[in-house]
Amino acid sequence: MSNRLPFSLAADGAACRSVGGLASALGGVGELFGLVWIGWSGAAPSHRTDAVDAAERQAVANAAQTLGCDCRSVPMNQGEADGFYRGLANASLWPLLHDDLAHFRYRPDWWDAYAAVNERFAEAVAGAASPGERVWIHDYHLMLLPGLLRRRRPDLRIGFFLHTPFPSADAFRRHPRREELLAGVLGAGLIGFQTRRHLEHFEEAAQRIGGHACGAGGIRHRRGRTRTGVFPIGIDASRFERGLADPATAAYAERLAAARGGRRLVLSVERLDPTKGIPQKLDAIEAFLELHPGQKEEVEFLLIAVPSREDAPAYRRLREEVEGRVGRINGKHGAPDRVPVRLICRGVGFHELCALYRSADACLVTPLADGMNLVAKEYLACQPEGGGGVLVLSEFAGAADELRGALRVNPHDTLAVAGAIAEALTRPEDARRAALAPMREHVRTHHAGGWATRFLAALDAAAACSRPQPRP
């Protein structure tokens, strides 16, 4: 269960693939495990009628069939989507979990909508799940759901996985409904995090805010014990291998190379989101161009910034800021026959993406905070054996814990990021190869399927431990 299904319906009922780490990692897993995926279709009509609901169900069934997955939608109207999704989930929890207090907002009516929509998700699964079934709940939109479901169906094996970071207890304390949020998540038998740091932060919050005792892989509370664990998410690496082998990818890579005319490529790919640190990255690119003026002829920066949550004012402002900054950098450092920074504010097709990853001499993944960041892993999966580019990676992405061979940066340190770009472009081939080989192997062997298998096995083990033991 997650807020986002693997696709979203537009107002005319057309479906488009969802973007973001959750959808991309879970995309392949559904097929593998025969999951039923329950979530929101993205449709938010002002009024719901039986006819509107029936049309939505049909559109969801069609889209799910095209993607080869089994999806059920939980309906929402516009008011609910405003309060639950745009309000509490994205203007309150998302910034707070990413330690971005400047964007953190709270309104009691958002909370009411959040609680009501979580109840609706609970009803949807409580009525459909067979006895003892496993229910895997994903992400910050559904933090109350484990508790609500536990109350209705104590027989279920409930797991919760947080795709985002979890901040320090001091930051989390800012949320006026912190106790309810914690109690909700603790309704799960197992809670998974991307990194040890996020898990430790959560346990600190459970201790200091909830007053619970933590230790030996779990948290004790009134209902019993919730297990916790670190389960770093992976990608569907074989999908990228197949994508790279496709002639469409090679053809696109050739076109790209011809268009670049020998200039080197520094790539970044992300959702247009305040947590991704795009203005800070532009500062570093500008510093690099100023410190290395000779490189203006040699290098091209390509930023693929996929629009996200477009009706949120903070996201609209960010887009204007990024477009303005890129225009100013190009105005200052460009020439009639080239621009140093190209910005594309739309998603690109899968084969184009594979070709871009494969062609890029360096990839800049510099979020201010990130649960994992799968772009870093996708870039590595697309590097050729015995060669390839350099990954410049923020130390605040969960991926930095695993990908030790990356050039690690603090995205707030403009000159250090500019220096890392210069270093990436001058690293000798044998040093690049030596850093890449173990990371590429890690990404291939620690894939999304293995992540799901590990989580579900730990969920079964947690359920077995919490079952009453027969007396000797």
Ligand code: G6P
């Ligand atoms: C992140 C979140 C996901 C979310 C995605 C896209 O990856 O962890 O839960 O689905 O962003 O955001 P959206 O608001 O479009 O679902």
